[in-house]
Amino acid sequence: MKAAQEISQSRSPRVGLDVEAVRKDFPILARKVHGQPLVYLDNGATSQKPQVVIDALSRYYAEENSNIHRGVHYLSEYATAAYEGAREKIKRFINAPKSQEIIFVRGTTEAINLVAQSYGRTFLKAGDEIIVSAMEHHSNIVPWQILCEQVGARLRVIPINHDGELVMDEYRRLLTEKTKFVSVTHISNALGTIVPVKEVVALARERGVPVMLDGAQAAPHLKLDVQEIGCDFYAFSGHKLFGPTGVGVLFGRSELLERMPPYQGGGDMISLVTFEKTHYNVLPYKFEAGTPHIAGGIGLGAAIDYLGKLNWEQVVSHEQDLLAYATDALLTIPGLKIIGTAKEKAGVISFVFDHVHAHDVGTILDQEGVAVRTGHHCAMPVMQRFGVPATTRASFAFYNTRDEVDALKKAIHRVLRVFG
Amino acid sequence: MSELDDLYQEVILDHNRSPRNFRAMESANRKAEGYNPLCGDHVTVYLKLENGVIQDISFEGAGCAISKASASLMTSELKGKTEAQAKELFDNVHKMLTGELNGQDRGKAVGKLAILSGVCKFPARVKCASLAWHTVNSALKGSEDLATTE
Numbered sequence: 001m002k003a004a005q006e007i008s009q010s011r012s013p014r015v016g017l018d019v020e021a022v023r024k025d026f027p028i029l030a031r032k033v034h035g036q037p038l039v040y041l042d043n044g045a046t047s048q049k050p051q052v053v054i055d056a057l058s059r060y061y062a063e064e065n066s067n068i069h070r071g072v073h074y075l076s077e078y079a080t081a082a083y084e085g086a087r088e089k090i091k092r093f094i095n096a097p098k099s100q101e102i103i104f105v106r107g108t109t110e111a112i113n114l115v116a117q118s119y120g121r122t123f124l125k126a127g128d129e130i131i132v133s134a135m136e137h138h139s140n141i142v143p144w145q146i147l148c149e150q151v152g153a154r155l156r157v158i159p160i161n162h163d164g165e166l167v168m169d170e171y172r173r174l175l176t177e178k179t180k181f182v183s184v185t186h187i188s189n190a191l192g193t194i195v196p197v198k199e200v201v202a203l204a205r206e207r208g209v210p211v212m213l214d215g216a217q218a219a220p221h222l223k224l225d226v227q228e229i230g231c232d233f234y235a236f237s238g239h240k241l242f243g244p245t246g247v248g249v250l251f252g253r254s255e256l257l258e259r260m261p262p263y264q265g266g267g268d269m270i271s272l273v274t275f276e277k278t279h280y281n282v283l284p285y286k287f288e289a290g291t292p293h294i295a296g297g298i299g300l301g302a303a304i305d306y307l308g309k310l311n312w313e314q315v316v317s318h319e320q321d322l323l324a325y326a327t328d329a330l331l332t333i334p335g336l337k338i339i340g341t342a343k344e345k346a347g348v349i350s351f352v353f354d355h356v357h358a359h360d361v362g363t364i365l366d367q368e369g370v371a372v373r374t375g376h377h378c379a380m381p382v383m384q385r386f387g388v389p390a391t392t393r394a395s396f397a398f399y400n401t402r403d404e405v406d407a408l409k410k411a412i413h414r415v416l417r418v419f420g
Numbered sequence: 421m422s423e424l425d426d427l428y429q430e431v432i433l434d435h436n437r438s439p440r441n442f443r444a445m446e447s448a449n450r451k452a453e454g455y456n457p458l459c460g461d462h463v464t465v466y467l468k469l470e471n472g473v474i475q476d477i478s479f480e481g482a483g484c485a486i487s488k489a490s491a492s493l494m495t496s497e498l499k500g501k502t503e504a505q506a507k508e509l510f511d512n513v514h515k516m517l518t519g520e521l522n523g524q525d526r527g528k529a530v531g532k533l534a535i536l537s538g539v540c541k542f543p544a545r546v547k548c549a550s551l552a553w554h555t556v557n558s559a560l561k562g563s564e565d566l567a568t569t570e
Contacts (some may be wrong), residue, residue, distance in 0.1 A: 357484035
């Protein structure tokens with residue numbers, strides 16, 4: 001936090017991000033793995049946590065722990081104010097119109113399931129169509145498949161081209177009077193493609209079709225404004241946004257949320273219960289049954305505070321610099337092929353070798369202290385589209401450096417020495 | 421030798437480059453498919469089992485060097501073995517991969533397959549090495565279910 005404050009106060013936007021200062025905010029980045037300095041390039045899976053987030057979690061349990069929305073005692077009121085304060089921070093972070101449109105969930109996956117079950121089961125029927133894209137994470141495929149089985153709807157898939165970009169003409173063609181919902185990713189976790197979501201949303205909204213965006217990969221890398229994008233639902237996870245695991249956010253436009261039934265029943269989501277009839281609570285509590293992840297919500301608020309002190313233009317340009325530098329560096333390695341070459345791309349590089357499987361690459365990189373993801377990235381249809389069983393994925397955050405890209409490149413050369 | 425060199429020994433790299441018995445078998449009377457949901461590796465094992473003896477064995481599939489080499493070594497080792505011997509070897513290999521066999525017992529229990537013992541230092545890769553073995557086990561049982569490493 002200290003470093004972040006110094007950056008925002010003392011440097012003009014034209015000066016680059018002071019990465020060395022920022023790195024000091026993340027204690028884990030100082031550790032070693034297998035005797036080597038940790039080079040953490042698995043930010044697409046989860047990001048590391050700044051000390052202020054770790055402190056917020058530990059302070060909550062040490063000094064503030066209490067249940068919220070219930071007690072009249074001091075600590076309960078304090079915890080309630082802290083938790084609701086986090087909701088306000090999230091509202092500002094994504095520029096949502098109202099704080100009651102911010103629903104705390106476990107993560108992006110739960111947010112999509114909530115919308116599929118609550119909105120989908122209420123408003124979709126047999127013969128209706130739901131559109132997703134060919135580059136979705138399983139969490140934006142399977143909930144819709146479950147819904148399709150339940151109501152007899154049909155899943156349609158927007159194809160992607162060889163660079164990993166949406167084929168917009170095909171999307172226009174798929175949008176018909178049968179289309180009743182569109183749910184696509186904002187940034188592909190496997191390819192790094194930044195989807196033109198404003199256009200995707202506008203085309204659907206012209207036809208009155210609601211759109212959900214999976215923002216799990218976008219929230220940590222883009223300046224978000226759900227009003228400018230114009231989407232009906234937006235979901236992201238706390239743990240990829242430098243916050244705790246087990247907490248995430250669903251933004252929904254209140255006009256839709258008001259018409260949707262609860263997702264789960266229990267405490268907190270009711271206003272009056274008798275055995276004859278139960279009255280549901282107002283938004284957002286209607287969708288927040290049971291004691292939530294209070295510490296997680298507060299921790300996510302702390303992460304957003306931390307990000308608020310960074311200069312976002314510097315963050316974006318640093319990440320784009322890392323992407324360009326790493327792309328050039330990796331393309332010098334014989335036999336390496338990058339999967340996902342969209343023009344608009346976030347800091348994700350998926351790559352393959354003809355003769356070395358991603359798992360073997362991952363194991364050898366790990367021995368050099370370089371943490372990457374290997375496998376299908378929960379996006380098996382993407383792997384099928386490119387005809388590869390798995391890829392190795394390096395995914396960057398603003399605390400990564402060019403030196404770490406060099407370490408990655410050096411480690412890949414060791415892979416090639418082993419496999420000849 | 422580093423743990424990594426121990427894992428990727430020349431014999432393993434050789435079996436990865438040129439896997440033995442890597443083919444479909446039309447005359448097989450037992451067949452099973454194995455799948456590792458974690459990484460998407462899949463393998464099909466074919467057996468020709470006559471009077472309780474493995475007369476022929478082969479495999480097909482896609483996967484990492486460890487899973488391919490392990491399957492290749494397995495087929496070389498199991499040819500000519502009885503069903504009971506194969507099952508005993510399966511148990512011993514499993515113990516070796518999970519680090520339950522010490523150095524001295526290893527040679528006696530698993531023979532040439534001891535070359536795979538380096539895997540036990542890499543817990544994330546144990547399933548890669550055991551996939552083919554789980555699959556042959558289900559082929560021997562005559563199971564129609566997809567064998568998984570879970």
